[in-house]
Amino acid sequence: MPSARDVVIDYEETDYRYETQKFFRDLPIFIKEYIIALLPIATWIHRYNLQWLVRDLIAGITVGIVVVPQSMGYAKIAELPAEYGLYTAFVGLCVYCLFATSKDISIGPTAVMSLLVGQAVTKVAETHPEITAEEIAVAFSLITGSIAMFIGLVRLGILVDFIPGPAIAGFMTGSAITITIGQWPKLFGIKGINGQDSTYLIFGNFFKNLPKTKLDVAFGLTGLIFLYGCRYLCNYYTKKYPKYAMPLFFLSIMRNGVVVIFGTLIAFLINIGKETSPISILKDVPPGFQAMHVPNVSPTTVGAIAGSLPSGVIILILEHVAIAKSFGRINDYTINPNQEIIAIGFTNIWASFFGAYPSTGSFSRTAIKARSGVKTPIAGVFSGCVVILALYALTPAFYYIPDAILAAVVIHAVADLVSGPSYIKRLAAVSWWELLVFVAAVIVTFFTTVDYGIYVSLGLSVVILLFRIARPRLWALGRVPLSKATVVATTTTIGDEKAEIELDSQQQEQEYLYVPISHPSLGKLVEKLPRGVLMFRVDESMTYPNSGFVADRIISYCKEHTRRGGKVLSKGERAWNDDATAAIDAARASLPKIHALLLDFSAVNRLDSSGLQAIVDIQNTLNKYAGHHVEFHFINLSNNPAIRRSLIIAGFGTQPRINPGGDQGSSTGGSTHHVSSGPLEVLPVVPNSKDGPHHQREQLQQRSNRRQDDLESNYIHNSTKEKNDEYQVEKVEIRLPKDKYPFFHWSADAAVQTAMRTYISERVDGNHRDDDDNDTTSINSSVDKNEQNQ
Structure with a gap:
């Protein structure tokens, strides 16, 4: 029969001398692990096999087909020539695999970062017209990448945890709305509207100049209808015929490339024999890497963009880590936030030598990559090969790409970043304070710029966090008596005799x-x-x-x-x-x-x-x-x-x-x-x-x-x-x-x-x-x- 006894608990004092000696004794192991962690590819590349290669090849080519038109459209948002979007995409796709802890993430130009760079270019042009947009983009990439690299190396990725999800969703939604409205003039062929003004000004000026709509609207609206119609039909038939889910998925993904190809072909046909195009087209795109050089970042340039650097670093890290964590949870693996920050930092430092502007993880392309069955980060290299092919072999065909088609591609891509009514309803049910953060980020971004939207949402989040810490919940407690344990007896047979055995001979004392x-x-x-x-x-x-x-x-x-x-x-x-x-x-x-x-x-x-x-x-x-x-x-x-x-x-x-x-x-x-x-x-x-x-x-x-x-x-x-x-x-x-x-x-x-x-x-x-x-x-x-x- 088990016996009972009292156990008296005490804790030993911490021996700091022993802990210090143990730390220095294990220091070589820590250094070795730290160095190995900087290149995660070394831990899995020896297991690479042919089946992984096939899946990565399919996923890489699929993403590459999407990234080419998106990159050129995003470059326009950043107030840069279209080829700079391709430079940015190539470096991000190829370099990231060396440092990645996420197999799904796709690095390249994104809508929010492009919007921030475009606003920075416009702001600097007003005070320093001698600084070109390309110089601003390269300096932005080099400095934000260096800051991110430092944050990752000293393991300060924990700072990301202080930024709540509603703040991220808020400025992402605000940025998506800003980008969408900013693309309306291009979609309708309306000239004379500054796409970098505050969103409410673009909104008002668009309807004010609506009578000036050009033939571009036929390309833009037709492209949008095709993009949304193709996705709807593919999703509908996927549910109806599940066995054809994969072919329908790849058909849906091809819609961006298809709309650009057909739009370009029609634009070419209507321009035959004409000296001036009746619609706005992309025109010359230089082949190859024309902007490759050692970055020349002057103090004047740094001073001019200093105000936008904090928000640039925040977007660079937040957008990437948030997407990586999300797809890690979905696909059952864990990412290392510090290593991801190092990866994004090194990628942007290296990208500055190619003339690229800052790049980070893309939500839409990452989702496509994951759905394509990607197995390792090497898939990004195959996407980079598609970008190289476009830079060296397809640039003559880019001449006739309608700007309205690129605007339709951008609008279609950023619309998924908007948090819908269901998200707002659930957020309101969980916390009104977090709903306030979300709404503040959207409204401030809409009426000012994405910089202020980020600062307001983060500042408000910190204030709410500090208020919760400074005013904790404090409860005076009472007690509710619980029912007592009853004495249970049972009858069993021992040999030829029956015996009644009491299972619990002691009644327990009252508990509360x-x-x-x-x-x-x-x-x-x-x-x-x-x-x-x-x-x-x-x-x-x-x-x-x-x-x-x-x-x-x-x-x-x-x-x-x-x-x-x-x-x-x-x-x-x-x-x-x-x-x-x-x-x-x-x-x-x-x-x-x-x-x-x-x-x-x-x-x-x-x-x-x-x-x-x-x-x-x-x-x-x-x-x-x-x-x-x-x-x-x-x-x-x-x-x-x-x-x-x-x-x-x-x-x-x-x-x-x-x-x-x-x-x-x-x-x-x-x-x-x-x-x-x-x-x-x-x-x-x-x-x-x-x-x-x-x-x-x-x-x-x-x-x-x-x-x-x-x-x-x-x-x-x-x-x-x-x-x-x-x-x-x-x-x-x-x-x-x-x-x-x-x-x-x-x-x-x-x-x-x-x-x-x-x-x-x-x-x-x-x-x-x-x-x-x-x-x-x-x-x-x-x-x-x-x-x-x-």
């Missing part, structure tokens, strides 16, 4: 569920804790932004639900900062004096010096208010030894605590109670005074030391007994573990019972003669009920 007093479902069932005992749960770490707020709330609640110790003070006897009145104290006369405060720390993951000082301040204030020492019990510290160690340092493990300076007693109502208020400051900014009643402090220190020695001796005795028991029994059932320190508990029930017992023992010893008998009677009856159940 501890919930907020104002719980929406269980509020009617909540019972108050025993008189003089209060319990709180803090749903956030206690740190310097919120410690004062938490302390004020707890103190206020305790004063509202308990009475002041001793006599009611007159107006002249009250302290200058005591806002209570004689009438308030008289109304509270029927309330109990606070005996113990229980703090549930299950949700507290960190306790800094300010938080620790706040707990000390709470106890000091309540001690003075009650006229005696108020016990502080802490629940659920087992998961965080660091918090437990901090509380021990402040003296909460062996209460009452020692006050290193100042009087330990206070006179209340003619009777003197020894109030151990503890140290006024745990980590004082100004050192405590050396003057004071040293003899009282020494006595209390000796008393505390004796109590600590008793705890340690009991712990050693129990540990020795447990070791001996291990040799006597094979299987041991343990009771709920007990902490070495009597004020730290593993359950709320244990904390309440301990507080009840100390409450009774203090009154039996005669320490609190001025208390009413009802308190003791109430507590005693509660203890008796629990003991009768054992």
Whole structure:
């Protein structure tokens, strides 16, 4: 039959000398792992096989067919010639595979980054007309890539986690709307509208100049109808005929190339014999890499684009990491954010030597690549080969590509970036604050630029985060009695005789569920804790932004639900900062004096010096208010030894605590109670005074030391007994573990019972003669009920 025994828990102190020695001993291994992690391709390239090659080839060519027309359209958004989009696509596709931890991501020009570069080009042109758009694009790529590379190398990818999803979705949606409206004039062939103005101005000027619509609208609207119609029909027949899903998928993907080819052919035919084209066309695209050179970034250029660099780095990293994480979750693999940032940084540094502008992960092309069955990042190399083929062999055919067709391709691509009504509805149901971040990003981007949209959404997100930290949820807890375990008996046959065996011969003691007093479902069932005992749960770490707020709330609640110790003070006897009145104290006369405060720390993951000082301040204030020492019990510290160690340092493990300076007693109502208020400051900014009643402090220190020695001796005795028991029994059932320190508990029930017992023992010893008998009677009856159940 298994036996039961008590287990006393304690934690060893951290040996920093050992930890330092271990760190330096393992440092060579860390360096080796760090270097290997910089080139992830080395960990899987030796497993590459023919089947992977076939799948990568199909996926790479598929993406390449899509990236060529998209890149030329995005280059126009960036206020650059079309070939610069192809330069950007080639470098991103080919270089990324060396550093990738995502097989699906497709690097190249994107709509949002192109919009940001275009706005930067327009802004710089107003103040520095001597700086060309190409110089701005190259400098932008080199500097943002260098910053991203540094962030990845020093492993600061954690900064990405501080930017919430609604902020990303907000400026992506705002940018998609901005790009779509910015392409309307090209779609209708309307001249004279600045595509880099604020979106609301483009929107108004478009309808103002709508009568100036040209023949381009036939190409643009027909192209849009074909693109959306082809996708709709392919999706419809995929659901109807699932066995043809893959051929229909590739047919759907070809729609971008098909619309460009047919649009170009028709444009060529209508231009035969004409000196001036009736529609706006792409015209000359130089073959090869004409802009390849060492970047020449002047201080003037850097100063001109400095204002756009922060938002450029944010978009560069956020868009890429967000897409990589999303497809990693979908396809069941994990990416390394720091390594992805290194990859995107190196890619843009290298791209600047080819004359490219910044590139990052593309959502639409990544989705296509994943659906195509890609197996490794090498698929990007095959996409790069398609781009090279377009640069060297197809540039003469690019001459007649209608601008309206490219505008249709861009609009069709960015429309998927807009978060629809279903997303907004779900976001509103989850959090109105996050909906505010999303809406602010969209509105600011619409009326200003994408830079301001990013800054506003991120700034608002940080403010909301800080507010939540500074104003955590704090609950006063009550308890709901749970049904007791029943004694179960069964009849079994042993040999030829029947015997009744009692499975549980002991009835378990009463257990409780501890919930907020104002719980929406269980509020009617909540019972108050025993008189003089209060319990709180803090749903956030206690740190310097919120410690004062938490302390004020707890103190206020305790004063509202308990009475002041001793006599009611007159107006002249009250302290200058005591806002209570004689009438308030008289109304509270029927309330109990606070005996113990229980703090549930299950949700507290960190306790800094300010938080620790706040707990000390709470106890000091309540001690003075009650006229005696108020016990502080802490629940659920087992998961965080660091918090437990901090509380021990402040003296909460062996209460009452020692006050290193100042009087330990206070006179209340003619009777003197020894109030151990503890140290006024745990980590004082100004050192405590050396003057004071040293003899009282020494006595209390000796008393505390004796109590600590008793705890340690009991712990050693129990540990020795447990070791001996291990040799006597094979299987041991343990009771709920007990902490070495009597004020730290593993359950709320244990904390309440301990507080009840100390409450009774203090009154039996005669320490609190001025208390009413009802308190003791109430507590005693509660203890008796629990003991009768054992």
